[in-house]
Structure formats: C-alpha cells, structure tokens
Amino acid sequence: MTERSGCPYTALSGPRFETDPAGLYRELREQHGAVAPVVLEGGVRAWLVLGYAEALAVLRDPELFSHDSRLWRDRIKGLVPADWPLASMVEHRPSILCADGAEHRRHGTAVAHSLGRIDRRAFRGEIEHMADSLIDTFVARGEADLLTEYAQRLPLLAMGRLIGLSALEGPHLVRVINGLFDGGPDAPAHQRVLLRMLTDLVEARRITPGADIASWLIEHPSGLTDAEVIEDLLVITPTEPTVNWIGNALRILLTDHTLHASLTGGRRTTDEALDEVLWLDPPMQNVAGRWATEDTLLGRTAIRAGDFLVLGLAGANADPAVRPPGTELTGNRAHLAWGGGPHTCPFQGPARLIAQTAVDTLLDRLPDIRLAVPPRRLTWQASPWIRGLTELPVVFTPDRPVHGGTPWPEPAGTPPPGLEPPPPPAPDEPAPEPAPPADPAPAPTTSTAWWSPSRWLRNR
Template structure:
C-alpha cells in the first residue's frame, strides 16, 4: 500500500490533531492546507469536530490512491468508528455531508455500480445545447435586474441563483420552489448547526417531487431515474437527487465564483478572455487549479487496518481527500499550464463526478455572459476582505461584490421571451410498478436514521 518508503514511525502523532472547524477555515483555507502539507507531508491528523478524528490526505499521489483503491477504502459511512463508538450525536452537521445514504456517492461495489449507471445514463440524456440556451437567457435576466446599478454581488445576485435555476430545471422542480431548497443546500454544505433540520426538509421536498413525477413524468432527471432499468426505489431516486444537488449544484456555484474571482484578480487574464486571445474554457480550467471550488470531497473509510502514506490507519477511520492540497502539490512541481486538466477537481476512479459536462456548460455560459455584458468590471472590495464560511466543503467566498459601468436596455427594446426550460425528453414509458411502490408514502430517510436502519 505505502509507496513513499516511509516507516510507520514517520506517522504524524495522533495526540496532536489539527482542528478543522471554527474560524480557522474561514480565514485562508488554502494557506492552512499549505501549512499542514509542509508540517506533516502527504497526510495529517485532524479533528472535524471536538473528539472526531480523521486524516486529511493532501499528497496528489495519495489522493488518487485513496479514491481509486476501493478494495482498501470504502465510501460507506456505516464503517465509521466515530459512529460505531458513539462519538457523533444524531444531529451532528458532519452527517449531512459524510453520513450514509442510498446514493451513488455513498455506496460500494455492486450497489454503487447500479446507482451510478442509472445516474450517468440519465445525465447523458440532457441536451447541453438546450441547457446552455436556458442558462444564457436566465443569466441575461439576472444581469438586467441590476445592470443600471453599476454594482452587484456576483455570488448572491448571479452565480448562486443561476446555478440553482439550472439544477431545478434539471430535476423538474417548478420555479416557485427554488428558494427554500437553495437555502437548505447552503446549510448542508456550510456545516451549520441546523444541518440536520435542513437535511430533513430537503428530503421532504425531494420525496414530494419524486411522488409527483411517478404520477406525471416530465422532461427531467427525476422522471428518467424513475423509468431507468436499474429499478431504483422512490427513496433511492430522492437520495440520488440530493447527491446531484449537493455535489453537482454546490460545486457548480463554487466554480462560477472561482472563475469570476480569478478574472477579477488577474487583469491580463481578464483582458485575454475579453478579447478572445484565451477562451472562457481556459479560464474555467485555470480556476479549478487556483480557485479550489471544492477543496475537499466526502471521505473514505479504511475497510481494515492498513499502512497508508507511511501511517497506520485503523479500520473504520475516516480519510478526507483534500483536492485543493493535491492540486497545489502539482503546481509546486510545475505540472500546470493554462488549460491543463491534470487537476483532481473532479475526483477520480469509479466515484469521479458524473456531472462534469453539465457543470462545465453552466459555468462557461455564466462567465461568458459576464465577460460580454459588464464593462470595466472590477472588485468592490479587496480579495482578502471577502466573507467566507468556515467549511471544509466550500472553497470560495460567500460574496463577490463588483462595480462596473452601469447600463440599461436600449430605448424601445422589448424584453426577450423566456427560453424553454425543456432540456431533455420525457421517458416514453415508466418502469413497471413493483411490489411496495404503490403503498404509503416513503418514510423520512434521514441520513442518520438510514445508518441505523439500513
């Protein structure tokens, strides 16, 4: 397992874990990861909460080993010793991201392959051209709302609502239902104290959506997952939708912010994109290196006692793949040139992100509209003053205030008609009803309850 040549004596001392919660992450997480890497090397002992120990895996080679070696490392949180030893309360915010659920990113082996096959095939049914048109129309409407002000917050007033709009279109939620789930996702990803309540509310919204789409299928991911030959239950469909929203939706929001922040901080890069000497694709890829939209991904658990990166990792211990640190290591060794996709921003192996093409379509369209329409765009506050939440899972600031030359619509210009929200077809037929599916509405599958009951 260990390819570093280290002996177990080189392990970090278990009695001195670094706390990765509270204000430390809110200041400069990338600097923190660099400090940890210099101090510990490829793997560091950390605490995710008081008394909740884990390993932060920061070496590029070690991150790839961790996410690819499914024989040694599991995605199933029911192995987590913090749970089996009673160290986590039922309402711990850590469970919102790390807890077990019947979804592709928290399953192993055949169960994982079955769920991933259904989600991947369903995502492949999206017409990216139509999605791009819908996103462009909504982006234009968002810009129009504040263009005359000469100032805006490109997170709260643009990137976040635009990405969330795209994902509500994809899963089939009506526009009237956008606000509450967006706030719930923010609470989950931000690790707030009410994450357990937010998880319960989000799952209620998704269960209701799945029940409606069972009765009246539409041109959306929910209907296609219900119709897929993998025969997912309604509960499994709801939890896979939650995974798509939490992993795909939140990472897309962060990627938009990271790309716009990169352009704001690099006048030459911004000018090169604005004049066509570089493409928005180049800038978006650069942001995956420099901006760390998703600094860490949900962890892996050792299936048995193992020697990893020179350290003895006990069965059931949690290891967090730190994508931000892994990319920084590549940068230090000169592996990145503009546009290179050697980064690990999408993860790797069989659990790599299945929605990267969808995310790229949304992000590039969002950035293109800003570059095309906002003249003399510049930051309203220094980058170091940007507000950010202390979260392992959010790599970008919570705000991006900018100023620009104000403008309004040309006299006599009529508002453009709204673009179609249809980005995929309707399933031709639903899968046959199976025993149990026509019974009472499914119970609330809280992720903590799922650990105890499934």
C-alpha cells in the same frame, strides 16, 4: 483513529480557512508528509490526505477505502459524540453518494445515463436566458453582489429545469435551498418543502414522463424505487460547488488582469480559465470521508481498519510532486476537483456548462465590470470544506435590461413551517391524473442528513 506517539493533531477548523488555507496545507505536508493527523469539529480525529498520488489511490480503490461510515471504528467504540455536529456529513445513505460496488454501479449507471441524455445545445440556451434574466434584475443599478444575486441563483434555476421542475418553480427552489444553506430556525420547514417538491415531482413523472432527469431515472432499467430516485435527486439538486466555482472564477477574473485580458482577447478559453480555478481554488477543498476496510499503508503512514480519512482535494492539487512552482495550468485537467475512480462526480458536464455560460454571459453583458472594493476586503467562508466567498460586490456601467428587467420574486416574509406548496405546473406541462394504487415503497427519510452537509460545508 490510530494513535501516534508525539504526533500532534492539527485542528481542521478556525479562521485559518478564511485567511490562508493553502499555507496550512503546506505546513501540514512539511510536518507529516502526504497524510496528516487532524482533529475535526467536536474533537473527532481523522487522517487528511494531502498527497496527490495518495488521494488518487484512495479514490480509485473503494474496496480498500469505502464510503460506508458503518465501518468507522471510533464510532463503533463510542468515541464519536452522539451529538457530533458533522454527523450528517458522513451518515450512510441509500444513494449514489454513499453506495459502493454493485449498488453504486446500479445508481451510477442510472444517473450517468440520465445526465447523458441532456440536450447540451438546448440546455445552454436555457442557461443563457436565465443568466440574462438575472442580470436584468440589477443591470440598471450599476452595482450588484454577484454571489447572492447571480452565482447563488443561476445554478439552482438551471438544475431545477434539468430535473423537471417548471420555470415557475425555479425561484421557489432557490429560496428553499438557500433557506437550508442558511441554517436558521426555518431550515427544517425548507427541508420539508424541498422533500415535498421532489416527492411530488417523482410521483407526477411516474404517471406523465417528461424530457427531464427525474423521468429518465424513473424509467431506467436499473429499477430505482421512488425513494431511491428522490435520494439521488437530493444529491444532485443542491449546487453549492457550482455556485462557488462561478464565484471563485469571477473573483480571479476581476483581480487577475492578465488572466482577464487573455480571456477577453481570445488567448485563453473560458473552459481553460475555469480549470485553473479548479486547480487554485477548488470549491470543495476537503471531502469527508472514506473508511479503511483493512490495515494498510498509505504513503508512509500506517492506516488501521476503520480509520476515518478526509480527502484534501485542495492540498493534493498543490502537491509539489505534480505541481511544482511555475507549472503551466492552461489546458490541464488532471486536478482532483471532480474526485476520481468509480465515484468521479457524474455532474461535471452540466456543472461545467452552467459555469461556462454564467461567466461568458456576464462578461458579454457587463464588459467593464470591476470590483467595488479592494481585493483584500473580500472575505471567505470560514469552512474547511467549502472554498467560497461571502460576497462579491461589483460596479459597472448601468444598462437597459434585455428581457424587461422583471424584479426577482422575493417572498413577503420568512416561510413558516406550513410553507405553501410550489406553484402549479406551467401551462405546457399537463397536471398529472391521480396515481393508481401501487405497491408501497419505502418512503424517503425525513432526516436532515441530506441537507445538513451543505449547511455545515458553508459553516454559516
């Protein structure tokens, strides 16, 4: 990390992220400009990019600012602790997330083409049914925690169906992913189960393709191996940003009565309201990382080859150069919540459809919904990466379920390391025949790297 005499490094951690992250970004901008020196958990130094133009420059130039953490000079020099708790966030992976250049285009083309084959009308219908079914589990009570009972479940149920899991496996996927996010002692068991679920899915779809993302990735002419398909599924299956996008949108709608009235009165669309959330409270507020491939100047800051950069998406969105006070945000999608350049998030279409349907369905079913606590009592995760609530308690007039109100299937206890395999395929999904012998492919790693980022993002 470049040394700067007399220039203090600000800790990018702590309770400030629960109370006033926007104020912290504003102070850093006033002190340092568009690029601020920060220190991450474990004493690791980095540059936090707070300028909108500067962040966009980094996003658009992977040749100068690479995803490849193997370029990290401080790690090469032994300055990063071997047990650094955030190491898994930046570990180089053979997936769309970490690749650059031709390899990224190979993965990106396959993922984008597969996502482009989604039948949006049919998918929206499935999401609506899932949303109604989740609401049915609490509608008769007249109260709920929208985060744990709705926002944390719906995106995973929808994503499970998209990648090719059966309806019976949906609740199982939710429990497994949430078990990973919780980061408790059983997280490794949940890790193994998720890897087994996706491995079984890919092996089955090699033999019996379906109308799902796993099948489309397998059959794409880019020629992804099974291990690569699994790695890409591991990137797109966890839906923490979508969870918090929904949660943050519902919070704003329940606390900003003007916005709520404009939405329910038809003066603003749900899409427009969701984009305002991505400006004001993006679910990913900071993203690690990029590494400079050569000495360069970013804004007015000298960056050396191998320096570690953190993209401050929330800070860049608030840059006065692009969003001065009073800026009208309705209809403006120029925020950086989806990234930019070659690594623009390919999942934004399905994520938007899930979030939009989640909000629309909830407001339609529970028109008098309101917070169960004063807004000031809502608490945020103390994470510099994720911007999300810890809970969202609400009350409403009790009503009857529309689909019978089947209780959410809860496990009898915490799954042990020998967690049972997922349920068998649904009746309309034929079980695959045993696979014929094939050339061995490199197995996907069993490292915790692919799930630990989400666990650390939530900092739970």
